[in-house]
Amino acid sequence: MRVSIFEKQTHPYITLQQVFIAQNKPQQSLLISERGRAKALVDLLLIKQSLTPQPPNLQEIKKIAQEQNATLVEYSVIYNSELYIWVIPPDGEIQFRTVNLPQDISLQQLVKVSREQIGIRGRGNNNATPQTYDATNHLQQLHQLLIAPIADLLPENQEERIIFIPHRELFLVPFAALQDQNTYLIEKHTILTAPSIQSLSLTRKHRQRVKNLPGEALVVGNPTMPKFKNLSPSPVQKQKPRK
Template structure:
């Protein structure tokens, strides 16, 4: 059915192509039934099936059925993630033997999420080319579709001109994203000695990728973004776009996106509905604040002490922060803050971990937990990373949400020690006057930017999920 649908597509017989691809997807979804307790199998199978969802998007875009193309894009991402969250919430609601299934996707439901949460949603779909000639830049990385859903539910669509953009920059998009990561990342993680503050002249030249990515990803849709900097904008990246720090993208005047908007993220639009339901579930009573378990990050230790003072609680510091000690307290914590070293595994995402005094707390460990936290902050390196799949990033952030956390703050690269500590303490200070985490993180970024203007020092952290 998939191949027949492609044949219709290449013959420009789009109605037949759409109907046939819809039939193919119905078969794919039946094949995923029975893998309820085997998430890795579901994700692996979904990877092989995802080209059908992408083909359906392309067909619907060709016949200008843009809202329906968004529906197909949402169907083609985070399906195992959504099914697992749906199952967890059903169990928590005391439903007997809930059937683990992938909830249906309807355009009206996606619009209602934007309306009910009063947010602007920006959803990207990165449809990569299957093959790219080694010496032929003309064969671009692929197509990028972007939809903007306003707080009133209005849907706007744009197809981004990746081909022309890559010709102009003489590099593929994926190569530019990799270069950006290298330019922003510290080689050894949280480093005690910060680099000198850059002059405005130096800052204007570093890194150029932030302006070029703004031109590609934001400029075509900026007129549809809210003018009020306090209005919430939720980005739903896709594929390699998960690795882009949208907050640090710069327009041609030099303004960062975070200066113009309050930003958070989600693996899919539907996930926003489930994290909102997680937010309303009963929460724990205690605080779990951990600092410098490996005893080589003095600023991380001070960060934990400062935050525990703000919260009027005690932090677990240094060698006391063993895996056993953390697991004994984590289940009943309403706030979890881990200031430590982080590692990620791009092949086996569930091996991504936080380093504790005597062991690692891995994503696999977290999936076994039933958490009552309203927020988790992983003040460590690379905690937003893992294995990038069509089902999202398999790693620590996904594990914490599946364990029951509606809101998590994680990092996109190896962050410096002193600057990160300043940002985190400022974040919790902001939280004392407002429960809005997205606004608190934005204000913390803006404050840290004044002291340490290079984006590597303030732009690594992203808020995923619920903003309150």
């Protein structure tokens, strides 16, 4: 419920981002973008760690990129008309790009058909028949919108990590499957996603804190699954947790 209520109150954050971009202050706009996302999750993590909620500043954001040893890419959808993209390398300056979104198809619809194109369907559609699309490659369209404008800022070494911080419907983007001509993005880069930059820092601190705590793990094998076509129980999954 808390997440749902907060999502309905994000418009002021979007407007503030626009104001700072109009003033040629992209780094300040990034701070607003970060403050306006995943707030309920961040607050929960902070409460569990007995910390006072406080959004990261620019130096802390750069430090998080260094700690993660990864290039951070944060997106912000601006009223379905523009896309703001910030790139934070682990050893460089914050870069900003803006992209005009297409008017002939909504970003939400483009993401939806792209997922269906590779056989990903929403809940309740497990038995749906995959659709066949025309020559327009929606995965390439998404690559053109999300990756091409920042391609020169991404690491060339495919072993170096990129952490995407999506926004709104971009959380459903199959980043690994995005295509540049006949090459998938996962063939060029090591890819992760996160709800916010601050959450990366908080989860890292949490892992460090619990790493050496005594405890036991509950491992479950071969659970009762929903009914999918062409799926059957796997005896191997019962054996693995016993090892």
